Amino acid sequence: MFESIVSYGLAVGAVYALIGITYNVMYSASRVFSFTAGMLGMLGGVLGALFINKWGFNAALGFVLVLACGAVLGLVTEVLTVRPVLKSIEQHLYVLSTLAFALMVQQVTAIEWGTEAQPFPVLIPIDASSPAGSIWGIVDQKFWLPVLACIVTIGGLEFLYRRTLIGRAFLAIAEDSYAARALGLPETQLRLASFALAGVIGTLAGFTGAQMLLAFFGNQSILNFYGFVPVALGGMGSNRGAVIGGLALGLFQQAANFLVGGIFAAVAVFAVFIAVLLLRPEGLAGAPAARRV
Amino acid sequence: MTDTTAPARAGGMSWLGRLEGRLSWILLGLAGLALPLLDDSYIGTIAERAFIYWVLSAGLNLVVGYAGQIAIGWVSMLALGAYTTAALAAGRVGPEWNPYLALAAGGAIGAVFGVIVGLPALRLRTFYFAMTTLGFATIVTQVALAWKDVTGGGVGTPGPVFPWPFEPGWGFYYLCFILAALATWITANIGSSRYGRALVAIRDAEVAAEASGIAKPRILMLVFLLAGALGGVAGGLFASLQSYITPDAFTFEMSVLFFIAILIGGRGSILGPALGTILLTALPEFAAPLVQWSTFLYAALLLLIVLLVPGGIADLLDFKNRRPLTQHREIVPRIELLPRVLDQAEGGHAIELAAIALHFGGVRAIDGLDLEIHSGEVHGLIGPNGSGKTTTLNVISGYYAPSSGTLRLDGAPLPFEEPHARANHRIARTFQTPRLVGAASVLQNVMIGGTVHGEASFAEAMLSLPRHHRDERHLRQAAMLALATVGLESLANVRADRLQHSELRFMEIARALMLRPAFLLLDEPAAGLSTEEIRRLGALIKAISREGTGVLLVEHHADLIFDICDRVTVLNLGKVLAAGTPAEIRSHREVVSAYLGA
């Protein structure tokens, strides 16, 4: 039982962490929390099952296509729901515009794909009798795939932010978009790029987690919420916080599910979420932001 | 149904506007009463559904439309109320309850959770609260699935059947109708009371609301309580209407229907969202092929509204406020009215700041500041940008807590970081950028300033009891007098966002006068005014101080400062560079160079 709590908990936690990072990547470049994060996670599973199971593409091609769709959806999100709202006086309307867009996509999914959860293909064929297969087979790929995706994403983002000029430009926009604009940084293009990147990360989370979570349109609101909890715990914009928070959430949820039951797990997560928001809105790890005068 | 249903956004209480509002309600009410005459149970069921949705939406309308809190998952209240009522009535928890009592229990549970879900809205803005309501809706569904003993899990549980007099059929119809009418009546009463105005002020001008003494947490809690209770009651009715409920019946998408109905109707209106709810409930029934796509269409509509008409469709239909205003209006304050506005009984008050220091991060905004403001004096505060003028004003009005130093009013310490408590000490202020409710009339904006003078409780306002009516009458009279004093009487019924910038500055002063302030803090009141307007403003400020009010004037216009101030303090880099009479300051060489450079 302990093993399944840990393996399942870490895997689900990695998916939550990746959705949390998706929120963060969009937030850093635009100060917008977008409800499309859960939508991307949901689509990662549904589109993957569509391309590979229904249309018969091989797993690698399906994977690339799913991420490409994620990037395109990210771009559409920025152009359609974020850019017009950032221009208006009531900027908080992004809450509604991104929610509306996410719901539209979810409804199309529900109608065209169906409201039943459908299985997701095994991505890496494993021959359990071969020596390599017995090693890989110890832990099912549905458990290690999301964790691997999380590690790769964190590594990739570290490289982007620390080693490339465009990554530094992201950090600059996140810290002070006015000064960045005055320097001549292309704020709009950078914001577009970050939404495309978020699209890739969000669908990656859904794709790698779908053998466990299935291809199900209802994953959207679950991922929206459970993916945001790590952001609230770890502090907005902090990817490290999102990973720690996500894994902790996944482990806690599974442990509680097994030991005390699902009702307690759900209620406890919600209670902790509210308590953290009220007592430490900057997150458990974050420091209160110093204001500029 | 009631004489107070004229929505807040209708601005001034023109008789035509009132009649329009009342007439629509009477027609709606008559249609509701007469509907059983059709004897068509299909239409009856649609109407029941619309009434039930409206019971929830009426409460949600106060949260979303008035207070501007984006509660996107309010369907959770419907689910809570439905399961509570159904489980209690079916005897799944203890003995079987009378269905009417179970319905009341559903409302009570809704009220409790309305407050819990609302908690994050008190401290955090928009997205967090939206996410909390969404998360709560998710959790409620998960619990409903898992808690099989009480909810029946995925299989579900039968809904309550109400006995006489509201037995299934038209009896139940009238129960829904009566509760919908009741929900309309109490939310409309709140909407048109000082509580409704306070909610709108929290939405559009939060800092101004605080400065007017509106305690945001308390009033929001009351509204969440009411909206939760109405949601719970709606849930109980919904369970009976469905006759069998499963978690699938409470999809998150249903929230969108409630939400969009309110947005279509327009923020801060009651009639609009009511019509929106009826329309959205009935539409899919008459356009069967669209049913499958209805949520998609609602979401698309939501996106369109947000992007194109953020004020809601009702804003497009707001013909009354299209009428052109007179061009070349002049603001002519009537200083002779001031004694009636201020009626200062006793003077001799003083605010004292001693050794105040405050820094943001590493930057010292104020560095050891001493300052005194006395009744009957105009005290000018000048200095270059970033010298700490507005910060000083924000310390006095309770927005910032300094790291050291004392702030006293008549010798007693004034607590820091309690901006809404300043109104009770009769300390009023205006803002560098006017803070106003653009969609409300000028009169209503000014009435917000007198919120603390109201005596009727939330419940009294909700039930439209006499004390509430007396409050309204007094506030209205006082606001008209304040408007006449600053010279904006003729614009009382105009939407505030149609005013010119200079008029807004005078409107803010009128709002501040509603507190009958002992101290008035003005943050750059002359910015953006013409020379003639500045002269009139100067005369008004001077006259206010001569009535015994102590005025702190933060200003860039040197001529205004030197014309009307009794004392001037010059700040530089957070410290007092010089203090004295205007004549002394003018001849101060260091001041001239520091101030000129700026």
Place this chain on the structure above:
Amino acid sequence: MIEPLLEVKGLAAGYGKIGVLQGIDLTIGKAEIVALLGPNGAGKTTLLKAVSGLLPCTGSIRFGGKDMSGAGPREAVREGLVHVVEGHRVFTQLTVHDNLLLAGYGMPRREIGPRVEEALAFFPEIAAKRADRAITLSGGQQQMLAVAQGLVRRPRLLMLDEPSAGLSPVLVDRVLAAAARLREAGTAVLLVEQLIEKALALADRVYALARGAIVLQARTDEPDLPNRLEHAYFGQDVSAPLASP
């Protein structure tokens, strides 16, 4: 007659309903230091923002013979019209070197390196800290970094908004000395400054702004300038400027 480097005509700008500037005419020649003075709230920062494209405005702006009306900050920067905003707003989480690299964002790779070195040469003490994060710099050093960021593009006109705010007198002289060196190198400077005497000592010409309009323009070698400035600020009515050339 040779066209001036920057020519602003009939410029008006504001924030929403609040008009801040109206009818602004202003010219700056090549390699000229122009001081822009005026009391608080006169609209100096607003004018810089309008010229650099950070704030929408009406009227005409010509720069280096090109029409720049309606252009955004990116176009302005590309043309060599660079605005160093007030309050030394550098990116504190990035290193000094990265801050400067970003100032050259979009330039060809191999050009950025030498330009960064060129900018650092103006301020040896931040050159020594190039690998440190900007949050570790003092306020004065951050201001130097902000000015250095402005230099990476080798601007034809550098607009400095209150570069001395919050700096000690020694550091102020260092920052202003950089402006003088730029003039020798052919760069024009528009300087908004609160240290009026230092600004007048450095500048070739001066504009005074009050209540959103230019109330005085003069060469800094004209007699009795401080008194005329004082008059212009404290003058009772801007509609009748006390001094106009």
